[in-house]
Amino acid sequence: MHLWTRELWRLAALAIAGLAAGWVIGVPGLGLAAGLGIYLAMHLYQLRALYRWLTRHPHDEPPAGSGVWGELFDRLYKYQKGQRLTQQRLRSTLRRIQESSEAMNDSVVMLDRRGDLEWWNSAAERMLGLVAAHDRGQHITNLLRDPRFIDYFNARDYREPLTLPSPIDERRVLQFQITLYGDDERLLMARDITRLHRLEQMRRDFVANVSHELRTPLTVLSGYLETYSDYADQLPARFARGLAQMQEQTTRMQNLVNDLLLLSRLEIDQRTDDATPVRVSELLEAIRRDGESLSGGRHILSVELDDDRQLLGSEQELRSAVSNLVFNAVRYTAEGCHIVLRWRAYGAGACLEVEDDGDGIDPVHIPRLTERFYRVDKGRSTATGGTGLGLAIVKHVLLRHDASLEIDSHPGSGALFRCVFPKTRLIATNNDRSEVQRA
Incomplete structure (x- = not known):
């Protein structure tokens, strides 16, 4: 405010001086105009100095100025200096980021909101x-044209990585x-x-080959044991x-060998091409009968159908897959427990559920239940006759059917295993189709 007051006093002084000089020579209006013209010329001179400084020598010291112009020059100079320091820090940070990205063995590619390439490191070039020279500004799908990548990019669900x-x-x-x-x-x-992929492939091949080679000696051994068992009554008690x-x-x-071979086959192809309509009611009824045979009357098994697709x-x-869930429920729940096989609508799709009212599972184990040979209670695994591969098989079967496995269980509250299928895997029954056609 002080500077503006001084500037107003300067304007008033020049106007009064010009008016007085004009009064002396008999033309007060001309004198006033001359005083105001001098004031305007002073400002134009300072404005010209400002323009020359900003356009020709912006990094030099600002020109000399008085009053408001001097304050303006000083503030602009401080602002420019601060901006230069900020830009230097940003350039230094950006350079460190680029250098660290260049040191990475992984490819790093920055895309704008449209998906166009902005920057990438040397690993991305390799x-x-x-x-x-050619690809900057191109859309990423113009360079990575695999349909699986295009679907992954457009889906905007990046929680899981994509292997290609x-x-x-x-x-x-x-x-x-x-991200x-x-x-x-x-x-x-x-x-x-590549190395991890090859190691995984070697592991799968090794398991499949060893399992296949074990089938013949196990078949021979089992055959001889069955033959000897026919004469068990003639053997001493300890031999029997x-x-x-x-x-x-x-x-x-x-x-165990059969489960390993099945799991290896499922791992080879993550998606099934078999699109045969399956009557879920008949499937669950057959599995229920198998479960009752395994249970021997120790459990109550029932089927609930709330969806006819x-x-x-x-x-x-x-x-x-469903048999593994039911057999696990039979093996790991106490006598008298109720096991329910359920088919119902779930969200936009449907789900197969196997629920029991047994002892339940501690939630700490749930994330690892589908791992091979993982057991909640290692002490009872041998007694129940399980192989430890059942839930791993369930997971891979569901992956091949675009489905997922959800597990909900707490100690003392039983366990619920839910196989969730998308809408694309469901078809209406013939009765529903005929009703739609009549409508």
Whole structure:
């Protein structure tokens, strides 16, 4: 406010001086105009100095000025200096980020909100074949044209990574992960998992080959044991007891080999091409009878049908998955427990549920239940005859049917295993179709 007061006094002084000079020579109006013109010329001179400073020498010291102009020059200079320091810090930070990204073995690609390429590190050039001279500004799907990546990119659900071969080398396997940040921008990272992929493939091949090779000696051993069991009454008591244990363990080994072979087959192809309509009511009824045979009357098994739609998929695989859930319920619940097999609508799709009112499972175990050979109670696994692969088989069968497994259980509250199927896997029954046509 003080500067503006001084500026007003300066204007008033020049106006009065010009008016007085004009009064002396008899033209007061001309004198007043001359005084105001001098004031305007002073401002134009300072404005010209400001323009020359900003356009020609913005990094030099500001020009000399008085009054408001001097304060304006000083403030602009301080602001410019602060901006230069901020820009230097930002450039330094950006340079460190780029240098650290360049040091990474993983590909890092920055995409704008439209999905166009803005920046990437050298690893992206090696893995994805990006070329700065041609690809900057291109949409990412113009360069990564695999339909699976396009679906992954457009779905905007990036919770799980996507595994694909490299677009420039089919022998390399990459794992893609997209992260949203800023103003709907995306950060794409690609990791070379070729070695892990090969190790996983070797593990699957090893398990499958060993399991296959074990079938023949186990079949021979089981055959001889069955032959010897026909003469068990002629053997000493201790031999008969040993023979029975050998038969029991041989059967357990055969079940384990069969489950390993089934699991290996399911892992090879994560999606089934079998789209046969499955009558869920008949499937659950058959599994209920199998469960009652295994239970021997110790449990109560029932079927509840709240949806009459059919399920598209492999009946054999679905039967294997649901049977594993029911057999687990029979093995791991106490006598007299009630086991329910249920088919009902669930969200936009439907679900198969196996629920029991047994002892339940501590939630701490639930995330690992589908791992191979993981057991909640290792002490009772041998006694129940399970192989430890049942839930792993269930998980892979559901993956092949675009479905998921949900587990809800607490100690003392029983357990609920829910197989959730999408709407695309459901079809109406013939009765529903005919009613729709009549309508």
